[in-house]
Amino acid sequence: CKGNSGVVSIAVFGGYFSMKGLISVGVVSAFIVYAKQFSRPINEIAQIYGQLQTAVAGAERVFAVLDEETEDKNGGMLETDEKAAVTFQNVCFAYEPGTPVIRDFTLAVPNGRKVALVGATGSGKTTIVNLLMRFYDIESGEIRINGQDISDVSRESLRRNIAIVLQDTVLFSDTVRNNLKYGNDSAAEDQLTAAVEMSQCRDMIWLLPQGYDTVLTGSGANISQGQRQLLAIARAFVANPKILILDEATSNVDTRTEKAIQDAMHSIMQGRTSIVIAHRLSTIRDSDLIVVMERGEIAERGSHEELLAKKGRYYELYMTQYAGFAT
Template sequence: MSNQEEQKLVQKSIPGTMNREQRFAKVEHAENTGETLKRIAVYFGKERGTVCGMLAVVLLGTLCGIYAPSLQSKAIDIIAGERTGRLTQTLFLMLLVYLFYCISGLLQGLFSAKLSQSVVKRMREELFGKFVDLPVRYMDTHSHGDVMSRMTNDIENISTTVSQSLPSLFSGVLTIVGTMAIMLWYCWQLALLSLFTVLLTVAATKILSGRVRKFSRKRQMLLGQLNGTVEEMISGYTTVVAYNRQNITTENFCSTADSLTKAGIKTDIFSGVMGPVMNCIGNIGFVIIAAFGGYFSIHGLISVGIISAFIVYAKQFSRPINEIAQVYGQLQTAIAGAERVFVILDEKNEDGSGENATIGENASVHFKDVCFSYDGGKPVIQHFSLTVPAGKKVALVGATGSGKTTMVNLLMRFYDIDSGEICINEQNIKDMKREELRKNIAIVLQDTVLFSDTLRSNLKYGKENATEEELENAVAMSHCSDLLRHLPKGYDTVLTGAGSNISQGQRQLIAIARAFVADPKILIFDEATSNVDTRTEKAIQTAMQKIMQGRTSIVIAHRLSTIRDSDLIVVMDHGKIIESGTHEALLEQKGKYYELYRTQYSGFAT
């Protein structure tokens, strides 16, 4: 995990840390900023109306902010008798300008929020649409946490930048240009003197923000370590106590806590000093303007009103400089996040080409001299040839890593083979559409996947138009009737936490019932009973036997007792078939299968 991603996770996991230190967090930089900005601009182009509206109100607000001090200067000069005019009219106009300034601020927030959510909504939809079309290989070779982070953290950074940073950037640039222009127009000498305090502000901000960034980074890292220590202590409390590690764990915690305290104090000191230093520099600026402004006023170069305007303009000029410095970091982080999102959007979709699969009631599967490797290097499957006759049950057994699950992945076309052929009824699966191929195959996995939805929706996952009669038949055949009776709302009971409110065995039975509802031509059971007790295993085996009747079935199992009745047992080792036959025939051979069976019979794990 990169330092940037680690810091994001730390910030996300610790409430209350994303406040003033967030401004000085480590900035991520995109590798190709120009190209990324062009792609982001496409999303803004689809929201032209909102963008134009936001720019219009930003421009209106900036002009009002620049014009208001001039009116204030005029009103003071009228009161001082240095200028002629109607004071009431000037004050009324100043009131209107400030009113428009406030309204533009409200409208700016409205347009920014709308633009932000519209752009992010479009990005999220495209990214999620991409997720469902990505090849299985991509998901298997990339960190799920990193992929999810792109959907959440990276897009959230873009949202924050669009809603907050962009308006500040536009407004800041316009304010700097407009304020400097009007200050030079009023009195160029006093304008140049005012720049001295601006330079002091920039220098102080750079020095202090560097210190805050350094110590806040350290603080975030230590907070993450402290959080991890506490989490490990709580989750592994029994182990800690069993090995008498309480004192050592406490010492480690206190050591980290001490370092965190020191880093926190330094962070708070430097970030706390920032405000007073800025105020001090601002007051120095006011003194300079008052002193030199008074001198220029005595000599008739400027009026008293212009001095008051300069005091406002000097403050107005330094504020956007600080904002732009902060916005720059946010923009870089957002652009880097957008680049990470675009990396996924540029990935190739799973190939959906091919012909519609025409698989009859009797589906036989043929593996013909199949070779495969995941990375193009070391072969995982070597010259594998096997025929699974229609309506028969074939079991694949072997040690972990022998290639059993890989064969299932190849049959489902989660991966494409390097050489050879896989056919269903002599029709090469490479010529079939993946979607059509998978409609005819159902899988029951070792780690059952259920969704946080009703039992009805989970059962109909493989066949949306299933009737109530089909659901009831599937439930009865898979021995789920007792489970259904105990659920408070029957089929409409919501399986919370992907089935966490029911047992592992019950989840397996529901998965078998789901496969029943799908009514596939080919069934695959991948270690479907490995995580349950012996009693539940018998119930699952009974359900499996009923669903496999008359269907072509491939069973992967470590527990050899579950596949004794198979029509054919295939023993695999390092991607090759080393033995095949019935249970009795393989025992008589006294080969690898015999060793596996004896090991399990003796009570040792394989």
């Protein structure tokens, strides 16, 4: 409307003056053409300015990534053999100096055991996983695997022994087969089949146009969020890691599929060191140890039955979910 206000004004007043005989219709028409020609370059400059602003903002993000320091790839090999006991000793960490997120965190995850981390949003559960994966380095304390300090281990060696399934699934614009084999390039066909069976996504893959050879476009945009999560779980199974991390891995599947996945997870977790982050407490009732976190510290720890008997923070969380108590 603003761009055509001048033309409208010329038409209105020109029409009035033409009716009065002061000017001709040709003069009005000429003024309208002149007005459009005058405003066109101004409009084009405004559009170019907007494009320049968008380009500058994009360039800032690109250069911010380019200016990031490269991860330190130095370090030795992680010696795991068949065991993978994880120990957190007096770990402290802050994303911003002076604002600690993890405070004096001490926890032992025995080899082959399943430990669950629960707590309110922002309590530091995912941060603990990020520190174990060395996405961030701790400020103080130690994280050890089989007694070996992970700060002395290369990130590549560390992450080759850990599989993680996140709440936000990441898939690649490639075939289903290559997505499944991402963590284990040498996986045989029978391993893929077993992983797909265990993760309850066999029927889903069969229904795809080319099955395992179906190309996932736009990082999996041609399948549902729940199906993407099933593939991510199957990918973790194919990797056959020493340590398995599940960060609310069943958040985008229905209740029936969740039960089937829980059964599959119970099978694959047997004899494997596992750390599970969950908001739905039904997924971690069978854990060997449940750790309740609050403001970066351990508020409670114990089995499901022990924590319910204490009637503390875990009891409140449980009753909130299953008894309808107000938070």
